[in-house]
Amino acid sequence: MTTPAVRPPPRSYIDRPSPSGLAEVLELILDKGLVIDIYVRISLVGIELLTIDARIVVASVDTYLRFAEAVNRLDLTQTQTHGLPELMDDLREGGARSKTKGALQGAKEKLGETLNARNGADGAQEDEEAELRPRERRYRRGGP
């Protein structure tokens, strides 16, 4: 880990986004909280999609190829950092879609489009983060 010798000017080194932006909200509440399944007596259109989407897994070979592509594009003579965001876009947009598209994926895209379409109106920031990525939690256990 390197610490820059010259201290840059920003007042804070961390961002404090509002928890009400769509990207943050998705991160916060998707798949979280108590489940009251036995109490749910009405099926609500749309909600199942969200739950399923969170568990979609991207095929690894596809991912590897995209990483290789990104590394190949990397210009090592340049010190400026760029390119990874493009890779991220590729990984989100293209990779999974091209080879692993299935019913779930289709549903996810549909939902993603809905979210994106609404999003402009909502003025939420950084919605590229709102993509529904595979999510799991692991809890740390005690001990060294």
Next chain:
Amino acid sequence: MSPARRPGARMGTSVYDGHPLPGPRYVYGIVPSTAPVPARLRGVGDPAGRVSLVAHRRIAAVTSGVQRGQPMGTPADLRAHANVLNTLVTSAPVLPMRFGGVVADQEAVVAELLARHYDTFTGRLDRLDGHEQFTIKGRYVGDIALREVLAADPEAMRLREFLRGRAGGIWRPESIRLGELVARALDRTKLANTDALIDALAPHSAAIAEHATSAPDSAVQAAFLVRQPRRPGFERAAEELGRRWHGRIRLRLVGPIAPFDFAEPPEGDEPWACLPVCLRFPLPRCAASSG
């Protein structure tokens, strides 16, 4: 609490409106029945439902009305769900429910939700009292993670040079090998970064829930349950880490928010404070209250 006690439970019902609420109830979470609900607080649905408590003894469900057949799960609904809970947690402990839970009617909220799980809910609310959640996410700045991986792995660098400008390019088998090396190295880097994040913030946290994320530019992500008096120390520690990682990992701190990651113990129905979720640094307070 068994369903046999339902009549008694119904008698214990009190609703802030003063009159029974008609129709199915969307449930946001559980709070103490004394929790203040801002009159202007609006919930899910279009038009947005008015948020009100359905109480049973010491606890209450935070609810609003929904109409049958009304499409839900829109971005506005997601935001409303989070907003209701994040608002309430500023003045009372909150046990968040997962997005999308609807109970048949007000009576069922009392009998099937509150009365049946009364002891569980009161126990968890007591343990969450005085705590807030903060979520921290870190992303690599630009392509710095890829550069680090290449710099540290001669084989990856060699493969890259081999593939560059060669016919067939990305479709050669060497590409998969290179991508695999990079992906694995990134995973190791993320793990090390996550360890550093947790080491830095654990002394200020009551519990930690780590999020594994597959997003390639995501460096770290975890949720922290923080006792209110420890919040300044927690925020200072986060800021210090942000300074240390400046130019390499950009940190985002969201909170205070409702304890979405700590509503449920990882397994079983035990009080979470006694479970592994308490992690390496168990809360003295938890330890005291549980035993």
